[in-house]
Amino acid sequence: MALSPENHRQLEALYQKLKEESQTFVGYPCNLDFDYSELAPFFNCAINNVGDPFISSNYHVNTHEFEREVIEFFAELTHAGKDFWGYVTNGGTEGNMYGLYLARELYPQGIVFYSQDTHYSVTKMLRILNMRNIMIRSQDNGEIDYEDLKETLKIKRDFPPIIMANIGTTMKGAVDRVETIREILNELAISNAYIHCDAALGGMLLPFIDGAPRFDFAVGADSLSISGHKFVGSPTPCGIALAKKRNVDRIARSIEYVGTLDTTIMGSRNGLTPLFLWYAIHRVGKDGFRKKVEQCLEVADYAIEQLKKCGQHAWRNEYSTTVVFPCPPADMVRKWQLAPYKGIAHLVIMPHVKKERIDRFINDLIKEGKKS
Ligand SMILES: Cc1ncc(COP(=O)(O)O)c(C=O)c1O
Numbered sequence: 001m002a003l004s005p006e007n008h009r010q011l012e013a014l015y016q017k018l019k020e021e022s023q024t025f026v027g028y029p030c031n032l033d034f035d036y037s038e039l040a041p042f043f044n045c046a047i048n049n050v051g052d053p054f055i056s057s058n059y060h061v062n063t064h065e066f067e068r069e070v071i072e073f074f075a076e077l078t079h080a081g082k083d084f085w086g087y088v089t090n091g092g093t094e095g096n097m098y099g100l101y102l103a104r105e106l107y108p109q110g111i112v113f114y115s116q117d118t119h120y121s122v123t124k125m126l127r128i129l130n131m132r133n134i135m136i137r138s139q140d141n142g143e144i145d146y147e148d149l150k151e152t153l154k155i156k157r158d159f160p161p162i163i164m165a166n167i168g169t170t171m172k173g174a175v176d177r178v179e180t181i182r183e184i185l186n187e188l189a190i191s192n193a194y195i196h197c198d199a200a201l202g203g204m205l206l207p208f209i210d211g212a213p214r215f216d217f218a219v220g221a222d223s224l225s226i227s228g229h230k231f232v233g234s235p236t237p238c239g240i241a242l243a244k245k246r247n248v249d250r251i252a253r254s255i256e257y258v259g260t261l262d263t264t265i266m267g268s269r270n271g272l273t274p275l276f277l278w279y280a281i282h283r284v285g286k287d288g289f290r291k292k293v294e295q296c297l298e299v300a301d302y303a304i305e306q307l308k309k310c311g312q313h314a315w316r317n318e319y320s321t322t323v324v325f326p327c328p329p330a331d332m333v334r335k336w337q338l339a340p341y342k343g344i345a346h347l348v349i350m351p352h353v354k355k356e357r358i359d360r361f362i363n364d365l366i367k368e369g370k371k372s
Pocket residue numbers: 029090091092093094096119121166168169170198200201227237238239
């Protein structure tokens with residue numbers, strides 16, 4: 001049965017609304033600049049990536065081959081060498097859950113340390129996984145307070161620490177230095193430790209910025225999570241989880257029903273998102289991503305300049321495209337879809353945010369200021 005004219009009108013109205021709302025989208029870290037229409041034929045396949053993408057299963061209508069290529073791209077980007085395993089997740093939250101789950105299986109007595117600026121997905125997962133945890137103070141720029149971390153680790157040194165490092169905090173884009181955390185662990189002679197990097201956004205920024213702090217496997221990460229719908233861009237949320245294969249092998253379980261290893265958090269898994277990521281990796285490539293990051297940093301500096309001209313205290317962390325400023329009035333928050341938090345808001349400069357969009361935002365801010 002075909003859709004009724006009313007149904008068509010509903011879909012058209014929804015499409016127009018989404019397009020319109022996209023014009024004032026600057027407050028969340030999602031790149032709207034992509035075109036995957038070439039992949040439309042795959043909408044008519046019942047793709048399911050159930051199971052481990054690196055092992056064949058009874059369910060063949062999958063995109064595991066493409067998923068493996070995506071994982072290999074991120075493994076190379078994060079200097080994982082040959083000892084890596086990973087999969088395409090539903091987003092940053094699942095990647096964080098995977099890292100915490102793996103860490104808990106390796107260190108059942110472990111205590112999780114995370115900063116005040118950590119994304120709420122981590123505290124949620126700590127509750128779900130029932131893991132002991134301690135919150136560490138943050139510095140004003142949103143980075144973890146290393147002194148507080150060191151002092152707390154000292155007190156709890158008889159339990160293996162599991163440290164969640166933020167590679168770009170949600171509100172301020174601050175980067176916890178993995179190399180400094182490893183130094184602290186070495187100084188305290190703590191050898192049984194685990195570091196998970198929540199690199200939701202920063203995971204696609206830092207590798208393309210010269211001199212940026214490293215958060216990869218070669219400098220001490222044990223697992224990491226990067227979102228796919230953030231900097232890469234995708235019509236549906238997605239991400240990747242990456243970990244050391246030798247650790248994953250210790251917790252893998254074989255499941256007869258699907259004829260593969262049950263290494264992923266979810267059972268049935270999205271088979272389209274690996275295709276989106278694969279497509280972007282091939283169309284944009286590393287050089288393209290580097291250019292996009294450079295362009296975003298330039299627009300971020302432009303936004304800071306323009307905000308300062310309006311008398312706003314605007315700033316950003318060095319390796320971030322997140323521009324922090326005092327939270328504007330409620331109408332601005334609503335129209336520009338800003339994320340208010342403790343008196344601040346931010347513009348997250350993604351590839352779709354050009355100077356023209358900043359100008360429109362600033363014009364609205366000036367108009368709003370005249371009202372009060
Ligand atoms: C630092 C950080 N970690 C994790 C997440 C959660 O990612 P997702 O919404 O993809 O689950 C976010 C989302 O904004 C984030 O900023």
